Amino acid sequence: MTQVTVMEAPQRWPRPRPSTFWRHRELLGFLIQRNIKVRYRQTFVGVAWSILQPLTIMIVFTIVFGRVAKIPSDGIPYPVFVLAGLLPWSYFANSVTLTSQSMLGNASLITKVYFPRILLPASTVLTPLVDFAVSLLLLFVLLPVYGVGFHLTILLLPVLFLALVLTAFSISVWLAAINVRYRDVGFVVPVLLQLWLFLTPVIYPGRLVPDGTLRVVYSLNPMVGIVELFRWALAGGPAPGAFLLSSGIVVLALLSTGWVYFLRTEQTFADVI
Amino acid sequence: MGTPAIEVQAVSKRYVLGREAHRSWTFRDDLVARLTGWKKGAEARARRELWALEDVSFDVAPGEAIALIGRNGAGKSTALKIMSRITHPTSGRVIVRGRVGSLLEVGTGFHPELTGRENVFMNGAILGMSRAEIVSKFDEIVAFSGLERFIDTPVKRYSSGMQMRLAFSVAAHLDPEVMLVDEVLAVGDQEFQNKCFGRMSEIGREGRTVVFISHNMGAVKRLCSRSVLLNGGRVIADGPTPEVMQTYFDLIVPNEEATLADTSGPRLVSWSVDSPDAGTGHAVMSGDKCSFSFVANIPRELRHVHAKLELYSSDGILAMATSSMGPDGSFTDLREGRAEVIVDLPSLPVTPGLYQLHLSLIQRGEGTIESWHVQPGLRVLDDRPIEEDFRNVGLLNLDARTTLRSGIDGPAEPSA
Numbered sequence: 001m002t003q004v005t006v007m008e009a010p011q012r013w014p015r016p017r018p019s020t021f022w023r024h025r026e027l028l029g030f031l032i033q034r035n036i037k038v039r040y041r042q043t044f045v046g047v048a049w050s051i052l053q054p055l056t057i058m059i060v061f062t063i064v065f066g067r068v069a070k071i072p073s074d075g076i077p078y079p080v081f082v083l084a085g086l087l088p089w090s091y092f093a094n095s096v097t098l099t100s101q102s103m104l105g106n107a108s109l110i111t112k113v114y115f116p117r118i119l120l121p122a123s124t125v126l127t128p129l130v131d132f133a134v135s136l137l138l139l140f141v142l143l144p145v146y147g148v149g150f151h152l153t154i155l156l157l158p159v160l161f162l163a164l165v166l167t168a169f170s171i172s173v174w175l176a177a178i179n180v181r182y183r184d185v186g187f188v189v190p191v192l193l194q195l196w197l198f199l200t201p202v203i204y205p206g207r208l209v210p211d212g213t214l215r216v217v218y219s220l221n222p223m224v225g226i227v228e229l230f231r232w233a234l235a236g237g238p239a240p241g242a243f244l245l246s247s248g249i250v251v252l253a254l255l256s257t258g259w260v261y262f263l264r265t266e267q268t269f270a271d272v273i
Numbered sequence: 274m275g276t277p278a279i280e281v282q283a284v285s286k287r288y289v290l291g292r293e294a295h296r297s298w299t300f301r302d303d304l305v306a307r308l309t310g311w312k313k314g315a316e317a318r319a320r321r322e323l324w325a326l327e328d329v330s331f332d333v334a335p336g337e338a339i340a341l342i343g344r345n346g347a348g349k350s351t352a353l354k355i356m357s358r359i360t361h362p363t364s365g366r367v368i369v370r371g372r373v374g375s376l377l378e379v380g381t382g383f384h385p386e387l388t389g390r391e392n393v394f395m396n397g398a399i400l401g402m403s404r405a406e407i408v409s410k411f412d413e414i415v416a417f418s419g420l421e422r423f424i425d426t427p428v429k430r431y432s433s434g435m436q437m438r439l440a441f442s443v444a445a446h447l448d449p450e451v452m453l454v455d456e457v458l459a460v461g462d463q464e465f466q467n468k469c470f471g472r473m474s475e476i477g478r479e480g481r482t483v484v485f486i487s488h489n490m491g492a493v494k495r496l497c498s499r500s501v502l503l504n505g506g507r508v509i510a511d512g513p514t515p516e517v518m519q520t521y522f523d524l525i526v527p528n529e530e531a532t533l534a535d536t537s538g539p540r541l542v543s544w545s546v547d548s549p550d551a552g553t554g555h556a557v558m559s560g561d562k563c564s565f566s567f568v569a570n571i572p573r574e575l576r577h578v579h580a581k582l583e584l585y586s587s588d589g590i591l592a593m594a595t596s597s598m599g600p601d602g603s604f605t606d607l608r609e610g611r612a613e614v615i616v617d618l619p620s621l622p623v624t625p626g627l628y629q630l631h632l633s634l635i636q637r638g639e640g641t642i643e644s645w646h647v648q649p650g651l652r653v654l655d656d657r658p659i660e661e662d663f664r665n666v667g668l669l670n671l672d673a674r675t676t677l678r679s680g681i682d683g684p685a686e687p688s689a
Contacts, residue, residue, distance in 0.1 A: 002450070007355055007367040030398040038386045112377050113399050114358035270360040271288060 014263035016256065020116045027115060031123035035098075039127055050134035054090060058083045065203045074205045074237045077146040080139070084235040085202035085227050087135050088160075092168050092223060093193045094128035099172030100189050103180050107273045117266045118259070121176045125169045132161075139234060153233040160229055167222050167247070170254035177262040180269050201227050206243065219246040222254070276370060277332035278451055278482040279356060284365035286326040286351050286506075325351040326362070327506045335371075335450075338483040340493040340514065342521055343503035345591065349486045350455055352503070353377060356484065357453050371450025371482065374400055376441060383436055385429035389420060392428050396443045410446045417468070418442035438465055445472045452476055455486045470495065490518060490588045522589060539634060540570040541645040542611070556652040559625050559670045565616040567632055567647070577604040577637035580614040584651070585629040592623055592668055596635075604637050624670045625655035 021028060040047065058079055065071045066078030073081035102124040103110065103117070110117065143150060179185035200223045201208075209218045218224060225247025228240035326348045333339055341349040354360045355367050357375035383392045393414055397407040415424055418438045420431075428436060444452075454473070473496055477483050487493050493500060493514060500517040502510035502524075510520040547553045548563035557563045565582070579598035586592050595616060597605060614632065628651040633644035655670075 002370050003372055005358060005367075005369040005373065007358055007361060007369075009364050010361045026404055027398040030395050034384060034387060034391070034395055037391070038384065041386055109399065111359065113375065114373075115399055115401075267361045270354065 010264070010267035012264070014260065014267075016259040016263060020118060021122065024116060024119055028119050028123055031119055032126050035124055035127040036130060040130060047130060047134060050131040051138060053131070054083065054086055054135045054138060057086060057090075061086075061203055071204045072208070074207075076148060076231075076235050076237060080142055080146050080148050080235050081205075081231070081237070082203060083135070083139050083142060084231040084237075085200075087132065087139060087234070088164050088226050088230045089197065089200060089202045089223065090135065091128050091132045091164060092226070093197070094131060095125050095165075095168040096172050096175065096193065097189055098127050099124040099168070100175035100179055100185055102172075103176050103269065103273065104183075104186075110273055111270050117269060118173070118262060121169065121173050121262070125165055125172055143235070148235055151233065151236050153236075156233050160226075160233055163229070163251075164226055166255065167226055167251050170222070170251045170258055173258040173262050174254065177258070177265045180265065180273050196221070196223070200224060201231075205237070206240070207238065219243050220250055222247040222250045276335075278335040278337070278370050279333040279484065280366075280368040281329055281331050281352070281356070282366045282368070284326055284329045284352070284355060284362045284367060285324060286348075286355065286360070287363040288323045288325055324506050326355075326503075328365070329503070329506070329508050330365075331501050331508060331511055333482055333484060335482055336477075336480040337499065338477040338485065338497045340485045340487065340497035340500040341503060342487075342490075342493060342500050342517065344524075347503040348506040349503055350377070351506075353453050353455050353484065353486055356451075369451055372401060372448075373451045373453065374444050374447040374449030375453040375455075376444040377453070377455045383428045383440065386427055388427055389415075389424040389431070389439055393424075393439065393443055396440065397447070400444065400447050402447060414439075414442045414446050417445065417472070419465070434465075441469055441472075445469075445476070449481065451482045451484075453484050456488065488590050490590075493518070539572065539575070539612075539643045541632065541647065542568045542570050544568070544630070544632075544647055546651065551654060555649050556654055557621060559653050559655045560620055560622045560672070562620055563618050565614075565618075565630075567614040567616075569612050569614070569634075571607050571609055571612050574609050575607040575634070575636065575642075578607055578634050578642070579604050581633045581635060582614070582616050583631040583633075584623075585631060586623070586668055587627050587629075590668060592628070621653065622670050623653055624667060625653045627652055 061082045062079045066073070066082070071078075076084075099121045102120045106120050109120075140150075175185050175189060197203075199218070199221050206218075206224055206228050209215050219242065225240050225243040225245075228237065228243055231237040232239050329348070329352060341352060343349050351360070353375070354377065355362050356369060357373055357377065359377070383396065387395065390411075393411065394404070394407055397410075398404070402410075415421055418435075418441075420435060420439055423431065423435065428439075431439070444454075452473075470492065473483065473485070477496065483496070485493065485496055497514055499512065500510075500514045501508055502517045502521050504524060509524075510517045544555075544565065544567045545553050546555065546557050546563050546565045548557045548561040550558040550561055567580075567582075579596055581594065581596040581598075583591055584593040597614065630647035630651055631644065632647055633641050636642045
């Protein structure tokens with residue numbers, strides 16, 4: 001059957017098609033592979049960074065927030081508490097940083113060959129996978145060291161990871177598309193992520209946020225539900241409950257609108273980039 | 274034949290200028306533009322617009338090889354970009370039937386950190402090949418590129434010629450039903466270029482559709498029996514290559530009456546070139562230092578203009594361009610009366626032959642306000658003996674010294 005391609009004026013309301021990923025799965029696989037290879041090929045100590053980074057942050061946070069500020073940690077030893085939160089957070093932060101640059105970084109591809117552009121952010125969002133896996137191993141070593149056992153909930157990890165990737169993607173797809181037109185994004189993202197860390201229960205438990213309006217606003221941050229969920233599954237904190245629902249709704253809303261926005265601007269990427 | 278492989282139906286493409294030129298367009302810029310845009314209204318907006326294509330239509334039959342020809346900025350590359358789905362038309366429609374393989378401009382979308390091998394797989398996948406297909410053609414691709422020894426070296430260590438060879442090899446083995454090629458044959462050595470020609474005519478013979486852009490008229494003649502001539506974003510000729518090519522040459526060197534007809538605007542009065550060996554006139558010795566002078570009549574004061582000179586070979590290849598606008602982007606104000614454009618060249622190392630000079634006046638914010646195909650053309654002479662005539666091919670006449678030696682150390686390798 002002959003493949004027929006029609007090129008017309010840009011559409012105002014392009015329709016997101018999840019089947020795109022399936023039809024281009026091989027290219028998606030290649031792009032993911034490429035991103036991971038490129039990220040780790042140039043580093044001197046390679047994967048060692050992935051251990052060193054969370055380890056140092058954990059130590060510093062434990063001293064500053066655990067010992068000095070004496071922030072409560074739901075009965076979990078503070079190093080384990082903070083590492084279980086850092087695990088999804090670092091993935092999210094790295095992923096968003098890389099993915100928001102994914103269109104600009106591939107400008108030479110975009111101006112020379114056609115493929116669905118959504119594959120670029122979709123493949124970049126998985127790039128910090130190696131760091132995540134290494135940090136997870138670090139946590140698995142620390143759990144018995146601090147006398148925190150393994151919970152059966154750990155089996156949910158693949159599902160949680162999927163939720164985490166979707167959350168990172170829902171934010172990144174917006175940023176990646178905006179970044180093509182407004183290079184400001186490159187400056188905004190680091191600042192945004194720094195503030196965001198403090199609005200997410202990584203160094204403190206989510207229950208410290210008082211009930212009422214503040215809590216409702218707080219729960220609009222989708223990473224609240226994700227971080228609480230990871231900590232519950234890995235270290236046995238309290239179950240996240242209502243946070244999950246709000247996180248889910250926010251992610252779905254961001255994802256669907258972001259996807260449409262991306263597809264709409266995609267049609268002019270090659271002219272603007 | 275029935276349905277065409279490519280249908281281009283009333284395609285127009287508008288670019289908004291300024292925005293593309295800005296490397297770092299920020300939100301603030303947009304805000305400012307929007308606020309000022311409201312004040313100045315539609316006129317200011319229209320000035321920033323450029324129609325790269327206007328109402329362009331043509332069909333390409335399956336198995337046909339056509340060339341898009343025209344001057345730089347005529348819209349050829351934009352047309353190809355729309356056909357290869359890289360950018361959308363502003364209006365109109367392009368329908369392409371069959372798998373498309375495209376090779377646009379120099380540079381390839383290779384990732385510098387990855388090896389040649391990894392990039393072949395990557396590139397193949399991007400161009401739409403499956404892993405199995407790439408595996409089955411891998412050896413052939415590498416053999417065609419002639420880069421067997423470097424295939425596991427990161428592409429950042431490749432020369433641009435090597436990258437282009439690898440890119441062409443991947444694209445040429447894609448088995449596309451429709452092949453779009455933009456000016457890629459300009460790189461690489463003669464041997465590889467011949468190989469590419471060979472491969473492209475093979476692709477043509479295999480019944481695949483080819484759209485080819487080139488300034489190399491020899492290549493166009495050899496590969497395409499039909500050509501479409503674009504000028505200023507419009508199709509001005511479409512038909513057998515020799516005829517369209519003639520129209521193209523007439524476009525570069527239009528007849529004198531047309532130049533003289535309009536007397537209200539600036540007028541080119543005379544021109545000459547001065548060189549130590551050939552004196553003053555319309556001829557110069559190849560490789561000589563020379564000084565051009567163009568005298569124009571300026572009926573009204575012209576503010577903020579610069580003059581641009583282009584030199585075209587008889588094949589229509591742009592050999593050189595220069596402008597009075599310095600690196601600082603300065604413009605000149607011309608008073609009513611006579612103005613002179615002077616172009617000094619330390620040497621003009623082009624092969625002997627007849628060249629066309631194209632002089633234009635460009636005004637800030639207005640674009641080209643006047644352009645002349647200078648008559649008579651420039652004749653480049655040579656004093657070399659006839660035996661060395663084979664050197665009078667190509668565009669450049671450089672003082673190359675080539676020797677052939679015999680008896681170099683080491684045994685002869687058996688031929689494969």
